[in-house]
Amino acid sequence: MQLTIKYFGMLAEATAITEEQLHTESCSVSQLLEKLQHQYPKLSDKDFKVAINQQLVNHNHIITTEAEVALLPPFAGG
Amino acid sequence: MSSFTSRYHRQTILPEIGASGQEKLTASKVLVIGAGGLGCPILQYLVAAGVGTVGIVDFDSVEVSNLHRQVLYGEHSIGKNKALTAKNYLTNLNPEIIIHAYPEKLTPKNAISLFSQYDIIVDGTDNFATRYLVNDACVITNTPLVYGAIFKYEGQVSVFNYQKGPTYRCLFPQPPKAGSVPSCSEIGVLGVLPGIIGSMQANEVLKIILGIGDVLSGKLMMYDSLSAKFSTFSIPRVDAEISKVLAAKADFEAKDYDLFCGIKKSIEIVAKDVFQLEDIQCIDVREAHEQPKIKSLHPICIPLGTLKEQLNMLDTERETIVFCQSGFRSKKAVALLLEQGFKNVSHVKGGAVALYEHEAVKEL
Numbered sequence: 359m360q361l362t363i364k365y366f367g368m369l370a371e372a373t374a375i376t377e378e379q380l381h382t383e384s385c386s387v388s389q390l391l392e393k394l395q396h397q398y399p400k401l402s403d404k405d406f407k408v409a410i411n412q413q414l415v416n417h418n419h420i421i422t423t424e425a426e427v428a429l430l431p432p433f434a435g436g
Numbered sequence: 437m438s439s440f441t442s443r444y445h446r447q448t449i450l451p452e453i454g455a456s457g458q459e460k461l462t463a464s465k466v467l468v469i470g471a472g473g474l475g476c477p478i479l480q481y482l483v484a485a486g487v488g489t490v491g492i493v494d495f496d497s498v499e500v501s502n503l504h505r506q507v508l509y510g511e512h513s514i515g516k517n518k519a520l521t522a523k524n525y526l527t528n529l530n531p532e533i534i535i536h537a538y539p540e541k542l543t544p545k546n547a548i549s550l551f552s553q554y555d556i557i558v559d560g561t562d563n564f565a566t567r568y569l570v571n572d573a574c575v576i577t578n579t580p581l582v583y584g585a586i587f588k589y590e591g592q593v594s595v596f597n598y599q600k601g602p603t604y605r606c607l608f609p610q611p612p613k614a615g616s617v618p619s620c621s622e623i624g625v626l627g628v629l630p631g632i633i634g635s636m637q638a639n640e641v642l643k644i645i646l647g648i649g650d651v652l653s654g655k656l657m658m659y660d661s662l663s664a665k666f667s668t669f670s671i672p673r674v675d676a677e678i679s680k681v682l683a684a685k686a687d688f689e690a691k692d693y694d695l696f697c698g699i700k701k702s703i704e705i706v707a708k709d710v711f712q713l714e715d716i717q718c719i720d721v722r723e724a725h726e727q728p729k730i731k732s733l734h735p736i737c738i739p740l741g742t743l744k745e746q747l748n749m750l751d752t753e754r755e756t757i758v759f760c761q762s763g764f765r766s767k768k769a770v771a772l773l774l775e776q777g778f779k780n781v782s783h784v785k786g787g788a789v790a791l792y793e794h795e796a797v798k799e800l
Contacts, residue, residue, distance in 0.1 A: 364667075366658055367587045368617060376663075405612035409669045414607070414656075428669065430656065432608045433585035433592050435620040436474040436562040436630065 359384065361421065363394070364428040372400035388417040390427065406431040440532060444486050452648045458486060462533075464645045467491035467554035469542055469570055471518040473505045473620065473630030474584050474637065475560035480508065481638035482558075483526045487645070489534045490526070491554060494518040495541040505627030542566060544689045547573035556641055558582045560634065562619055564611040565693040571596065571604035575681045576688060580644060584637040588623060591633035593657045594671070595640050601653035605681065606674040614698030629661050690777030703770075703782040705757065707790035716755045719743075720788070721769045726761055728792040733757075740765045743772060752778045759784035759791060 361380045370376045373394075382390065387408050395402045407414055409428040410421060421427070441448075448458050466487050468478050471494040482490055498506070498513040498521060506518075513521045523537040540546065542561075551557055551573050559570050559581060567585070574581040580598040584591065596603045636657070643649045658667045684691070710718075710733065720735035721743060738746045740760070750756070756778055760766040766783035773781045784791060 366660075367590050376660075403613065403616065405608075405610070405616065407607065412668065413670045414672060428667065430658065430669065431587075432564070432612055432617060433587040433590070434562060434564050434567065434617050435586040435625060436470055436472055436560050436584065 359422075359424050361390070361424070362426045364426065366406075366429060367431045367433060369401065369404055369406055369429045369431050372404055373398045384420065384422045386417070387415060387419045387421065390421065391417070401429075404431060443530070443532065447485065453646060457646045457648075460645050460647070461486045461642070462488040464556070465489040465491070465554045466556045466558060466641055466645075467493065467550065468558045468560055469493050469566065470560035470562065471506075471508070471522040472496070472502065472560060472562060473586070473625065473627070474634040475518075475558075476506045476508045476522070477631050477634030478558050478560055478584075478638045478641070479522055479526055480529065481635060482641060483530045483533060483535070485638075485642055486530065486533060487641070489536070489554075491536045491538060491550070492519040492522050493538045493540070493542050493550070494522070495539060501621075505625065505630050507627075507631070542569060544569060544573075544691050544693070548577060548688070551577040551579050554579065556580050556582060556644055558637055558641060559584065560637070563697075563699075564617070565697040565699055567604065568611060568696060569691075569693045572681045572688065572691075575603055575605075575678055576685050582637045582640045582644070584633045586620065586625060586629055586633055587617070588625065589629060589661045591629055591636075591659045591661070593633060593636045593640070593652060593659070594655060595644070595651050595653045598644065598651055598653040600673065602671045602673040603678055603681075605677040607656060607671050609674070609677050611697040626661070632659065632661065687776065690775065692774050695771065695774050704763075704785045705782040706785050707794045710757055710759075710784055710791060711794060713755065713757065716757050717751060719750070719756065719758045719769065721758055721760045721765050722788065726788070728788060730759070730788055730791045730795055732795055733791070735759070740769055743769055744776075747776055750778075752776070754780075756781045757784060758782070760787045762787045762789060 364377050365373050407430045410425050444458050447453050464487050468475050471492050496518050498509045508522045508525045517539040519537040519539045523535045557574050557579050574597045581596040583594045640652050656669045718733040718735040720737045721740040723739050758766040758769045770781045770783045
């Protein structure tokens with residue numbers, strides 16, 4: 359299946375991209391994150407939440423079909 | 437037409453608002469935390485729209501580097517307190533409303549009484565410690581929170597704690613590691629971004645007061661000013677996170693949010709220095725059977741697991757030194773004590789093992 363991964367804020371800086379396509383088998387969010395952290399080591403020390411198709415999900419959520427995955431970090435600035 | 441009627445004419449002719457909507461605005465009380473990049477546009481639009489009572493909390497003073505985005509201030513404001521200067525500007529913008537300036541730092545000690553006097557709180561702060569403090573005080577006082585935050589060219593907006601919706605902690609239960617998310621002063625910001633995000637926050641405040649449209653509750657809106665794209669994400673309410681805040685209500689005033697966010701760290705003291713200190717209370721947080729004992733320090737023995745229940749044995753004001761066997765449990769004990777309002781707490785590097793060596797040396 360194909361996933362669209364979207365990186366926001368400092369995560370886009372850590373990966374140097376804002377969006378990418380990824381082909382993968384069905385997997386959990388934590389398995390996906392492991393894969394992404396392996397590809398982008400700078401993601402490992404970042405805090406963020408994950409949304410699948412615009413819904414915030416837990417790391418044990420299983421992604422089974424084509425989806426949009428958004429990585430959402432907290433912002434502090436004001 | 438009276439000055440009141442003509443001042444708000446362009447908004448009261450909107451059929452969804454009308455005279456009754458304007459009455460709702462006049463009757464409402466909104467507190468804005470932070471009169472900086474976000475606070476300036478928030479305040480400007482709330483005051484202009486005729487929100488009856490507006491409070492401004494900011495202890496900071498205006499610097500020349502604020503002027504590119506903090507549009508309530510000018511050359512003459514430099515060095516002056518932001519809350520007072522903003523009040524001055526806003527009174528001229530709309531003299532028909534009440535504006536309260538609080539030129540002080542928001543703390544767990546003043547937050548509850550302050551928040552209780554307002555209907556809606558708006559977060560225009562610039563750091564995680566205050567954001568968690570604002571969230572928790574809103575949960576405790578059951579007040580809606582209009583949230584906004586920025587990073588470089590991107591911004592976030594949401595409404596928390598509104599009609600049983602999620603809170604900030606439902607989205608981000610824990611603060612990120614200290615220093616992992618830089619601030620505007622470290623990485624920069626284009627002035628118009630807080631202008632956009634702050635204006636969106638003001639818009640949510642007005643929607644809540646007027647009861648129009650769909651309030652951004654249960655949703656996080658992300659805005660990327662470079663691609664000019666908005667994305668909205670659904671946030672579920674997490675009851676456990678809200679219960680935790682309510683359960684700790686009694687300890688709220690003593691909570692140290694700088695410590696919680698890792699801004700302040702517990703102080704480590706080396707063993708040989710401990711013996712130089714006078715008039716300290718020394719706590720051994722090991723289990724009763726653990727050796728060696730450090731008799732010369734006359735420690736109060738309270739195992740870590742029971743520390744919270746035995747705080748009445750201790751003096752919060754006195755300089756406190758905590759040790760365990762190696763320094764791991766004592767670190768946890770320090771965090772607990774600081775949270776409970778102890779003012780001056782350190783833990784011993786290397787614990788009893790290191791203390792014992794120096795105690796022996798001292799006795800020689």
